[in-house]
Amino acid sequence: MLAPMSETNHEQAPADAASADADSGAGGDSGAYTESGAPKRGGIKRLSELGRLVGLLRHYRGRFYLATIGLLISSGLGLVYPQAAKYAIDTGISGGSVEELNAVLGWLLVAFTVQALMIWVRHYLMSWLGERAVADLRSMVFDRLLTLSLGWFHERRTGELVGRLASDVTVVESVVGSDVSIALRNLVQLVGGVVLLFVVNAELTLYILMVVPPMTVGVVFFGRIIRRMSKAVQDRLAEVSGQVQESIGAIQTVQAFVREKRESEVYRGGVEAAFEQALSLARWRATFFSTVSLTFYFAVAAIIWIAGRAVVRGEISPGDLTAFLLYTGIVASSLGSIASLWGSLQRAVGATERLFAIIDTVPDIADHEVATALPSGGGAVHFERVAFHYPARPDKPVLSEIDLRIAPGETVALVGPSGAGKSTLTSLLFRFFDPVSGRVTFEGEDLRALRLSELRKAMALVAQEPVLFSGSVRQNIAYGDDTATQEDIEAAARDAHAHTFILGMPEGYDTPIGERGVKLSGGQRQRLAIARAILANPRVLVLDEATSNLDSESEALVQEALARLMDGRTTLVIAHRLSTVRDADRIVVLDDGKIVETGPHEALMAQDGVYRRLVEHQLLAET
Numbered sequence: 001m002l003a004p005m006s007e008t009n010h011e012q013a014p015a016d017a018a019s020a021d022a023d024s025g026a027g028g029d030s031g032a033y034t035e036s037g038a039p040k041r042g043g044i045k046r047l048s049e050l051g052r053l054v055g056l057l058r059h060y061r062g063r064f065y066l067a068t069i070g071l072l073i074s075s076g077l078g079l080v081y082p083q084a085a086k087y088a089i090d091t092g093i094s095g096g097s098v099e100e101l102n103a104v105l106g107w108l109l110v111a112f113t114v115q116a117l118m119i120w121v122r123h124y125l126m127s128w129l130g131e132r133a134v135a136d137l138r139s140m141v142f143d144r145l146l147t148l149s150l151g152w153f154h155e156r157r158t159g160e161l162v163g164r165l166a167s168d169v170t171v172v173e174s175v176v177g178s179d180v181s182i183a184l185r186n187l188v189q190l191v192g193g194v195v196l197l198f199v200v201n202a203e204l205t206l207y208i209l210m211v212v213p214p215m216t217v218g219v220v221f222f223g224r225i226i227r228r229m230s231k232a233v234q235d236r237l238a239e240v241s242g243q244v245q246e247s248i249g250a251i252q253t254v255q256a257f258v259r260e261k262r263e264s265e266v267y268r269g270g271v272e273a274a275f276e277q278a279l280s281l282a283r284w285r286a287t288f289f290s291t292v293s294l295t296f297y298f299a300v301a302a303i304i305w306i307a308g309r310a311v312v313r314g315e316i317s318p319g320d321l322t323a324f325l326l327y328t329g330i331v332a333s334s335l336g337s338i339a340s341l342w343g344s345l346q347r348a349v350g351a352t353e354r355l356f357a358i359i360d361t362v363p364d365i366a367d368h369e370v371a372t373a374l375p376s377g378g379g380a381v382h383f384e385r386v387a388f389h390y391p392a393r394p395d396k397p398v399l400s401e402i403d404l405r406i407a408p409g410e411t412v413a414l415v416g417p418s419g420a421g422k423s424t425l426t427s428l429l430f431r432f433f434d435p436v437s438g439r440v441t442f443e444g445e446d447l448r449a450l451r452l453s454e455l456r457k458a459m460a461l462v463a464q465e466p467v468l469f470s471g472s473v474r475q476n477i478a479y480g481d482d483t484a485t486q487e488d489i490e491a492a493a494r495d496a497h498a499h500t501f502i503l504g505m506p507e508g509y510d511t512p513i514g515e516r517g518v519k520l521s522g523g524q525r526q527r528l529a530i531a532r533a534i535l536a537n538p539r540v541l542v543l544d545e546a547t548s549n550l551d552s553e554s555e556a557l558v559q560e561a562l563a564r565l566m567d568g569r570t571t572l573v574i575a576h577r578l579s580t581v582r583d584a585d586r587i588v589v590l591d592d593g594k595i596v597e598t599g600p601h602e603a604l605m606a607q608d609g610v611y612r613r614l615v616e617h618q619l620l621a622e623t
Helices: 012-018 048-055 058-078 081-093 098-145 150-154 158-200 202-209 212-249 251-256 260-312 318-360 422-429 452-457 473-477 486-495 499-503 522-536 552-566 578-582 601-606 610-616
Strands: 381-388 399-406 411-415 437-442 459-463 540-544 570-574 586-591 594-599
Touching: 048 098, 048 318, 058 098, 058 158, 081 098, 081 158, 081 318, 098 158, 098 318, 158 202, 158 212, 158 318, 202 260, 202 318, 212 251, 212 260, 251 260, 260 318, 381 422, 399 422, 399 594, 411 422, 411 578, 422 540, 422 570, 452 459, 459 522, 473 486, 473 522, 486 499, 486 522, 486 552, 522 552, 540 552, 586 601, 586 610, 594 601, 594 610, 601 610
Parallel strands: 411 570, 411 586, 459 540, 540 570
Antiparallel strands: 381 399, 381 437, 586 594
16 A cells, blocks of 8 residues: 555665666766767766767657656646545545445545556657667767777777677666656656645654654665676676677687686686675665665654654544655655666666767777878888887877888788788778878878778788678678679679679578578688679779688689789788798788898798798798
């Protein structure tokens, strides 16, 4: 009787309040995703972040207004029932009037029907608005992630990032789509309930309100403890999520080294640690719930005793007592919901801050304000006194004083020991990173002055482990060209010696190839990657160990396809096969981040230098 018509229980409050600062405040990491390395924020959350989220709904004002009308009507009708009960008791039961009871019941049935309809309107429209806001937010976050630099991702664990994003979006979705609707309903009922308590009996109302200060002290005391513990649980779960991503992503290696049991033990250890922390949190929450409930019910018992004596003395009617107790239940339930709202809002603000921190991140690699169109030409490239180190390792130079000019149509092979900087050089060419000093030019223009999309469309990469997607063969070949026709796709496949094996697949060009092309052999994956590069028709081609993992038959087909692709194009080849290197127009030898030798194969072999030692020590394979 003390908590009628409630859509949420006041015992939710500590749980959500406890989690309020779990991802934020002094222990949070709301600024952790900023590419500029902005300091983490602390202290009380700024509700302006939720204001930005609500701003996503500005195009849906009509639905918002209808939802608000449904909220006010359904909440207002919830305050009618105690008065109806009072009237039924005082005039119907105590007065012995069946007609009055029938009239009250009739009006209640009408009120129940209208309230049910308005609850449906409120729930549906609020859920629609919440889901719409979250869908837009998801798209905005993903769009921003696709523009951030590789350095940003290098500093974060993919699994933990994905797990955290899923968690944050889930929190926002829960709050915006459901919790806010319920809490706003209870806010209306709280204000209306307190007013009506004073109307029924002001003296008893003051007794009830005396319980609020000690309960507030309890919420603050327990809430601080539970917030810290909730954060520890969430952090532990994020680590476990990262470990799952890492293990599943490297499942072949895990199975090859027979480490399934070890990975399972590590995972179970993380899960058990999270369980122990969650159990400790549950104990504190249970203590909090029971303490708050005991305090509240003691207060209710005292009110019943005081009010009951007043009824016996004839100072108030039985109907007044009933209405007062019902309004007390409504106010108590509403207070619990609003406390829950505060906790949920705090969690949602923390989650929203992190998501908007990603959206607001300015990519390190982006178009200049006055970026120019890509100049025409055959693909001339010049590395001018380039030096580079990765952002996470400023103390470890990767490239130093690189000066390399590549003529249009020239094929240059980059060789050197592992870690010499070969792949880093090609990353600078694609402008995945910018040099620390010096510059890279394309047709005489600094890459930083060119439109990034046009620059990358003028280049193509065929890597040692080509990245394919889980769509069809057709989608993978046409990945870089949305305008490609079926004839274009088949022509590229023929040039890549892929057309025949594609036709032999169950659905031909529409055959799904699995995640990362797992349904294909290494040679087939490589030929699809070459077909994709052919279709892109690049001015500059980068081959990064493109044939190193193939058998001799596959390599012959791939080499022939590559020869067609390289014809007339500026090409950078990173290779460990002597046959590939020997055919290059020029060989550039890197060692410890510097160019130490350059020239054709015969001239370099005549020198007693790094290249000759690589060949003699079989670091450049004969086949």
